[in-house]
Amino acid sequence: MRSRFFYIVFACVLLILCINNVLFYVTTKNRLVGSVEQQSLMAAGNLRNAIDRYKASVNYVEDMIGQQLRLAAIAAKDRLDPKAANVTAEQLTQLSLELGISHITLLQPRGDDIVGVQSSDPKELDMSTKHWNYWYTAFRQLLQNNNVSIPEGQKLPNYWSGPIAHADSDPSKIDKWGYFYDGTTDYIINPYVEDIQIKQYEALAGPDVILNKTILDNPSILEMTGFNYNTFGYPLKVSRSQSGNDYIALASRPIWFGTYSYADRDNDIVNVREAIELKKPITRTTILNGKKVIKSFIPVTYDDSALSVENYPYVIGVVFDYNGISQMLNDQARSLINRILILTIASLIVLIVVFRMIRQNKEEAIRITQEAYIDEMNDMFTTIRGQRHDFLNHVQTIHTFLQMKKYDDLQRYTGELIGGIRQINDIIQIGHPAVAALVQSKVVTAMDKNIDFRHEFEPIGNLDLGVTSVDIVIIIGNLVDNAFDEVAKLPVSERWVELRGWHQAGNLVVSVRNPGRTICDEEKERLFVPGYSTKRPDDHSGLGLAITKKRVDSYKGSITIESDEEHGTTFTVSMPIQRMVRSS
Template sequence: MHLKSRIFYLVIGYVIFILFFNNILFYVTTKETLVGNVEEQSVHAASNLRNSIDQYKTSVKYVEDIVGQQLRLAAIAAKERLSPQAEHVTNDELEQISKELGVSHITLLQKQGDDIIGVRSSDSKEIGMSTKKWGYWYTAFLQLLESRNVTIPEGQKLPHYWSGPIEHADTDPSKIDKWGYYYDGDTDYIINPYVEDIQIKQYDRLAGPDLIMKKMIEDNPGILEMTGFNYNHFGKPLKVSKSQSGQYFVSLYDRPIPFGTYMYEDRDRDIDNVRQALERNEPVTYTTVVLGKKVIKSYIPVPSDADNQQLDYPYVIGVVFDYHMIRDVLEEQITTMAARIGFLTVLSLVLLYFVFRMIGRNKDEAVRVTQEAYIDEVNDMFTTIRGQRHDFLNHVQTIHTFLQLKKYDDLHRYTGELIGDIRQTNDIIQIGHPAIAAIVQSKLVTAMDKKIDFRHEFAPFGSLNLGVKSVDIVKIIGNLVDNAFDEVTWLPVHERWVELRGWYNAGNLFISVRNPGRVLDEEERRKIFMPGYSTKNSGDHSGIGLAITKERVGSYKGTITVESDIGQGTTFTVCMPLQRFGI
């Protein structure tokens, strides 16, 4: 296969490889970006949910406080109607007062030994009820009896009054009630009015976390599920309490899943990721398959309120995102990008084809011109050699004539000129490199026309592989010598000389060109290799000869330097490594 064709196909293959690699990179980066967007979307949804839940909790707290205040008023009103001694109060009396005050029931609690017992109540289940194992509730009762006020952080605290949070009734866990406890020291019992918290339940149905999540899922089609994980209890044995009626129940604050649904269960990893998310206080995201569906699960931590950790537990919001949404978006983008890349690829290959044709034509033309110049220079050299051989008989006859006439001075002068001419030609031939010999011969002719003393000295290269293409060696020597010729043309004839030297040392080829003339300053030496820059005033110079020379030298990993001193003239020195490329 032709070299140019191989290069063309190699470039096409390289372009196709780059496009293929670019497509893979685009796919991977786009996928990562979309997954990152999903995580951001999940975090954003969880943040909105958290804010909504916080607002909900604030509203619930406000409603609870209002209900608690109403219970306190009911307790004060009941006190005015009741005897100060519990033994003089009847259960029927409490039932009647409860109906009149609009509360569900009223219970009277009395301290008996190390326990506080329900001694009278409008609800028969409350009679004989023990509170000793009720934790901070029992502590609150003791504080009421001892100091008339409650100081524990939990619950609502008012003068002579305490109200606990909404919770399951210990005597009937099927009910969720709100209790109030009043004691001012005028009675031998704590007055405990309570209501079944229908208002809170109704508010929860209208504005609770489940309704908020349902709305968010509707607004975000990619979200399949949102779950609230109770950090204190999720993944741990279920904490079940037994009521005094013998029923089992789970406290509102001990539920592993306080809100949301939990259908996309990956339990072991869910437990680990919930723990990591809250302990690191940063979202955790991973991709998995659950229920035969590929999903992205994110876990966003919500730390507890440091001021009220009993009632405001830490939790993690889990968001399950449908991975197929990413796949659909990714496929759409890939299809669009593939169409664009396909069109641009075809267009690039067409343009590449025409560019290669133009480069090939220009290259062929450049090679043709260079080869013609090279052939002309070689022909000139061989013409000189043939001319010397042709004139050899004439030279011999002339020498013989001078001898016969005994004109020895003329003979000495003539043979001296003849030997110098022959030595010069032999020096060129001994260079051993046709391209260098040809360019030196060519510049000798030019120097004679311009009356320049052109001195040249080259180490015999023989069969040594210089590592520089013939075309480039001609460009380098030709540009440097032409530049030197132009510089000395302005000098008087007897001061015009140019010295060209070539040698090799330590694996490097050296070429130097030296000429007299003015000294170049630092600024000129710095700019002299810049395209378009010239130290000559003549409009015939483009200022690109030295720039081309530097570019050619650089292509062989070589260097070119310039020195300019008074008495030494200006010297350009080229250094290039040997045996790098074939001639």
């Protein structure tokens, strides 16, 4: 049985170690994935800040170009005839070269439209603008009021400039246009430049440059993508220029920046929608292009007050290589396996040492108990032998009392003799060395204090009390001592203490009863409080009942008090026991 118990304990320790390390492994994995999410958020946050700064810089550059175009328009007005019919394409071409701009176009109202009537670029001739939305509105306001009031674009006196966009006459070009009209001409002067400066700036500090640097600084990042929330996942919005060429407007591009080679379109569409609508990052693990990756979708939104064509909401997608995490987890797993082996060996050694110590302590406890039991038995047998040795003397004394017809003295003598024999027999019948020794010592104490000590114990030799001998002696001893102290206040003829012990319903029950004053309910509660005592401070520390209560509670037992004038005061202790027949 000891061997089986050892293996059970060892298996439990090993199981606990395995569970602990598995939990540690899972926790480490979750922490690493969480770290990837934090890195994604940090990378996306840095990218967004850089893009916002880039947009601000682009707007500043655009405004400067717009101002230059206005100056070019004013210079052209001074060089051109106020009537468009008198201006030639050659003049506009020569003037464009002198002013350092790409082309100049003259726009005039024609019915419900505003069209290009003369230009240094032949593609701009007869170009209609009535379908240009707010651009067309700006042209009409400029012709009517010499100023523009719409929120879009750059507005200066007698001048308006729209954002960089594809040229309707040639969608392959992205240009910057300016429109000037002060009422001195019958046309709007429209100088424009191909966006060489913006392209150069974008090549130096644009989103893709920032993005590539971020990926270079973070080798685990495989790809970053800017998803246009308004158009990604929807049918591609294709515009057609007046030249008949199809193109996609800058604001309609589904991917604003970065690359999109790790595509999982259906799931990406859902994740992009959720990221913006829930306003929180979305992270998932998947396999793309033969690699296990972690994809994070970080939303970028703006307040309504800051909303513009350039500030539409978008989502930054970050693709992390899971191999880095897998490598760290594999290293962690190897470390955990080594740790389990070391701890298992250490636990095995500790268990062997502990079991040896337990066995030695158990053997020592058995030896001490046996010695105590033998000593007690020897003492009792010595007493019995003494009684047998004195038996002849007792018989002679009895015979003498009979001859002398001193019947009262004979009755008193035989009563004392029988009482002593009964006490020895009662002690033998208890069957528990520690309890028997305690009772025997209390018998002697009671005789010294002139107390009638009555004791009755059912045999408990075949019971596994589940209570240590030390504790049962403390519990019974404190209760009996407390009763002795209480009856010592009474006259000698009224001094008696009754100790009873029996087993009932799986419990060891011990009761101590004595006469004396009645204890009220309020005092019953205070009796078990450390330091409380009904005796003088120099007579008692007030700890006996408190210690008894603590010992009883430690075995999940109970202690009750009953007190009245007729029956006296009774302390009853009940503690669980386990019946077990001892092997011979």
